[in-house]
Amino acid sequence: MNRQELQSRTKKFHVDVIKLCEDFPRNAAGFETAKQLIRSAGSVGASYRASVRAKSPADFLYKIEIVLEEADESHYWLEVVNDARLSQGPEPERLIKEANELTAIFAATDKTNKSKINKVR
Structure with missing residues (x-):
């Protein structure tokens, strides 16, 4: 997967999370969970986009670790x-799978780049 495909995928993840949250109950649990989820999903895409503009290999690694978190x-x-069944249907399961895949991608990226940096030292 190239950089542009991953940027598109992380942005789609954020948009899909926003759409999911629109159907949450209009109560404290729904609002607070939506707020936390939208922020973390948005940070995946925004932080990955920032990593592309890293100033050094160490800066890239730092930003990728944020994406991973x-x-x-x-x-x-x-x-x-x-x-908590805040949303019905298959969408939460699909997004759980996507979040898991993104976590695995960025964990592998983190591991690869740590080994590259350590070889240079």
Whole structure:
């Protein structure tokens, strides 16, 4: 997967999360969960986009680690949505799978880049 495809995929993830949250109950749990989930999902795409403009390999690694944390946090919030049944239908399950895949992609990227940096030293 190239950089542009991954940028598009992370942005689509954010948009899909926003759409999912539109159907949450209009109560404190729905609002707060939507807020947390939308922020973490948005940070996946925005932080990945920022990583593309990294100033150095170390800066890239730092930014990828942020993306990894946010993807994992999004995964957590989507599990909460699913377990609390804040949204019905297959969409939470699909987004949990996507968050898991994004987490795996960025974990692999993190690991690869750490090994590259360590070889240079």
